[in-house]
Amino acid sequence: MNEEVDFDCAECTNPVEPFLRSDRMPHIWCPGCGIGTTVNCFTRALIDSKADLNKLVVVSGIGCTGRVAGYLELDSFHTTHGRAIPFATGLKLANPSLTVVVYAGDGDLSAIGGNHLIHAARRNIDLKVICVNNLIYGMTGGQTAPTTPAESTTSTNPYGTFEPGFNLPHLVDAAGAVYVARWTTFHVRQVARSMQEAFKKKGFSFIEIISPCPTLYQRRNKMGDGLDAMKYYKQASKVRNGAPTGEVGLTKTGEIAVGKFIDRDRPDYRSLMVHQFQESLGDEYVETGECACS
């Protein structure tokens, strides 16, 4: 893949370096954490898609994955907990020429931000949502998340979790997302390819990346370290492109269905809005590209 990259950086030792704020290194993520792997995939996708980096914006919420925005050398917004999607909605509608990526964790997107997730999917707002799902609240010390599989031990379920976890692909599919894929951090090429597809897709895209949290999920559950997670992902993942999303729920140690589950076309929010106003108002409608604010 690298050989094909048109890349101009004489001093770089790593091709992803120009995409990172190197003055902010070292990052806060633990050894074995998968978030950095996803960022690496993201930068690969930026290179390969030849994205206009001046027009690509990353919006994060709060949590370990919420820190991604701060490490990327792009216009980047670290917002409030759960609200990356509504912030991104306002940003995209005010300036439709931007490619807006929401980069957030499972707790941020599906617990405190769950309402925004389903409504953005319903509206089909043109956002590319990258959900790093580590099955736990990492930043705050390993509390149960809506995605934590049953029979796991967490700091807030010291005797074992008993709530059913969310099947996120099923949730966003039902709400209307036009692109839904899931991979693990073992699947680095597939993740980068899905990100590229999402960049090209108009509408609400959702990529779930199952990612290890050795410090707070695996250790407490005697599941080993980051390498053990890779072995588990390799052994347990089954590619099921097009699988009905109702059948891809996760369990603690069972199969991980991966692949592209949904890729469909329906008009995005702004296209519908413009069409509606053109139909209703005719020449009276003033369509704006960017909100002029001198």
Added chain:
Amino acid sequence: MKADPAGVLTGVHFLDGDHACCEGALAAGARFAAGYPITPSTEVVERFAARIPKVGGTFIQMEDELASSIAIQGAVWGGAKAFTVTSGPGFSLMMEHIGYAIMTETPCVFVDVQRGGPSTGLPTLPAQSDMMQARWGSHGDYEVIALVPNSPQECFDLAITAFNLSEKYRVPVMFMMDECVGHMTEKVIIPPADQIEVEPRHKTHKALGTYKPYECNGDGSLVPEMAHAGEGYKFHITGLTHDERGYPAMTVAAQQKLVGRLQDKIRNAADKLVLVEEDSTADADVVVVSYGITSRVAQRGIDAARAKGLKVGKLRLKIVWPFPDALIKKLAKRAKAFVVPELNLGQISREVERAAAGVKTVLVPHAGGGVHRPEDILKAIQEALR
């Protein structure tokens, strides 16, 4: 600069305060609004939803007030002037994002058409019981600007001021209407666009690679210049304590520097942020301090007291936050007492009492749901002089 004529509905109108507020926002250049329905404020965004496709811009009805209050900030960083509109219960939900706008210095306007509370309270009836919430509702130390109109005309005029101040100081501005002012219909004169002054966004013109989002220029201003997403600056914005580059900085020194500046940029400008209506205060024995709908009821109490030969001055606050401490202190040198009627059980009266520093301050409380009886205000004036 002058207002964009596209958003200015020049003419003489018969409008309620909610509709006039919407026209003020449009005249000020607001081209994005996000909201969630809530009585008695919804008419503001209903009008915006009808008007904005013909002006050029966007309204989106979000899934809740949490979403509305952050969507507007995304829109601001995307280049728009933006606002949201709500009432008490929704205002409560917006508090975290008032803090985010403070911390990230995102210019935007929060309109709160106040109704009776706490909780669901009195959805269709007036109160002024969110005044302290407007000042202190979000966590952490900060300063805001809050304006209070008392007529539909002022809902138009002061809405423009609210947007202008938000741009000038890069601060969220609270526009504190009440149900009475929101729903009363009066004559509203909207001047031609070339007679409306509008504060432009203070954009940076620095070369790419040299811009730091929170660096102040050496001109003594404590307000940094803004960039918008998509311009190539590749800047970072966070609600965490940050340095001039916008990078998180978890130190005592960074906290003091940032939070100190956020406070000072408003406090140092306090003398420029006094906006009041003053009448016969110079030789008054009693000064009635009021704001919003209560000022119009208080006028009758003041008139009745003057008819009885009492020397009563009137001070109406149009900007309540920052509180005009210096003005109250000045009046306290002459006046024997202050009388403060308000549709709450004592909020701004405490500020008057604090600034008056020893001069008698009489609250005329009202729990909300209606307005004061003028005779209660008259009685308070008489008792204040005893």
